[in-house]
Amino acid sequence: MNVLSLEKLDSNFDRYHRMCGEAMSKKAFDELAPLAPEAVTFNIKRAVEHWPGNIVIRTETPGYVLDRPAFIRSVLDRAKKEGCHLEKGAATSIVKDGNGYLVRTKDGWEIRSKWIVGADGWNSLVRRTFFEGAPRMLWTEQYVTGVQTEKDVMSFYYDQKYLGGYRWVFPHPKGSRVGFTKGTDMVPEALERHVRPIPYDYHSFVKGGACLVGDSAGQANPITFGGIRQGMVAAKMMASSLVNGGLDDYERKWRRSKRASTSYVKAFDALKLMDNDALERSMGPFRSGYGRRTMLRAMLSGKETRKLYQAYALAAEWGW
Ligand SMILES: Cc1cc2nc3c(=O)[nH]c(=O)nc-3n(C[C@H](O)[C@H](O)[C@H](O)COP(=O)(O)OP(=O)(O)OC[C@H]3O[C@@H](n4cnc5c(N)ncnc54)[C@H](O)[C@@H]3O)c2cc1C
Known part of the structure; x- marks a missing residue:
């Protein structure tokens, strides 16, 4: 196929793509092969979850914090070698044109194509033009700080104030990156500030010859907030x-996959309603850690x- 990839950002590309935890699991790359974890900044060994009631759960979770702009560039280089045309340009309108589409850009180009793939992020032009409604948006803020943290650990702090979300602390070359649901916590002294939504809970991916992948399709996981793997697998x-x-097979495969389970959104909505006592009670069975036996005991508890535990288990496997 003759493939054109259009990207609107130029000098701002790196800054935009760093507005992210930049974390991907090792499992993600098992699925994405032959892509490999290029531009790795930190090798992650563990997740440490802090729940109300001083419950601290440590889990072995092999993964990476990437230099995401460099990683994307390595993917684009590979695509270019395979014959993909990479162009800078901002699509400003897309209309149906006979059996295909006509894309117009800010610079006045006109591009005709048979298919359109909207991989254009949370405010997708493709979605706004051809699809109805929009995903729900979880607005987040994230800060790069000079405060050092363990370089192989991702930390999560749960509290009712995060409204179903949490505060995350990931390693960063300058110290750490700290994020949380927008407006729910004190702003730390920071070197950089990022504000962006994570779109989730949307159920339309294909309309004729147009389709959506990644944030445009609200495919991020609302339990892990992971969206890189989801978009790339999609x-x-x-x-x-x-x-x-054609595109029908894509829609069918996505809907059947564990990534499309409705359990994540239900669990996120349930978490939003839980106060700290309820959060503590829900994690009580795991005081001594996640394991087959504790999970079994917890599953039998109510x-x-x-449903919450099932969503956690699925998200740990498929969600980042
Ligand atoms: C604070 C925060 C932390 C996160 N942390 C993680 C994490 O650690 N791990 C994880 O897996 N996920 C994380 N996510 C989610 C993840 O960042 C997104 O789900 C992911 O970036 C979605 O990728 P995408 O390619 O679909 O969209 P985007 O990354 O938004 O890319 C869309 C691209 O399309 C281009 N574009 C848009 N409109 C046009 C147009 N009209 N014409 C031409 N080009 C256009 C944009 O410039 C951009 O380059 C985080 C999100 C946030 C907000």
Whole structure:
């Protein structure tokens, strides 16, 4: 296929793509092969969760914090070698044009194509033009600080004030990056500030020859807030569907995948309603850590919390 990738950002590209924890699990790359974890800044060994009631849960979670702009560039270089045309340009309008589409850019180009893939982020032009409604948005703020933290650990702090979310502390070359649901915590002394939404809970991915992948499709996981793997796996499904003649297979595969489970959104909505006592109670069975036995005991402890644990287990496996 003759593929054109259009990117609107130029000098701002790195800054935009650093507005992220930049974390990906090792499992993500098992699925994304032959892509490999390039531009790794830190190798992650553990997640440490701090829950109300002084519950601290340590889990082995192999993964990476990437230099995400460099990682994306390595993916784009690879695509270019495979024959993809990479152009700088901001799409400003897309209209149906016979059997295909006509894209107009800010610089006055007109591009005709048979298919349109909206991989254009949370405020997707493709979604706004051809699809109805929008994903729900979880607005977040994140800060790069000079405060040092363990370089192989991702830390999470749960509290009712984060409204279903949490505060995360990840390693950063300058110290740490600290993020939380927008407006829910004190702003730390920071070197950089990032504000962006994480779109989730949307259920329309294909309309004729147009489709959505990644944040445009609200495919991020509302339990882990992970969206890089989700978007890349969706893109892989979409591409293999397209080369086989159309987009229907993409929609079918995504809907059947563990990533599309409705359990994540239900769990997130349940977490939003829980106060610190309820959060503490829900994590009580795991005081001594996550494990098969503790998970089994927890699963038997009640219907509502069972759904929560199922969503956590799925998210740990598929969500980042
Ligand atoms: C604070 C924060 C922390 C996060 N941490 C993590 C994390 O640690 N791990 C993780 O997996 N996920 C994380 N996420 C989620 C993750 O960042 C997103 O889900 C992911 O970036 C989505 O990728 P995408 O390619 O779909 O969209 P984007 O990254 O938004 O990329 C869209 C691209 O399309 C371009 N574009 C947009 N409109 C046009 C146009 N009209 N014409 C041409 N080009 C256009 C943009 O310039 C951009 O380059 C985090 C999100 C936030 C906000």
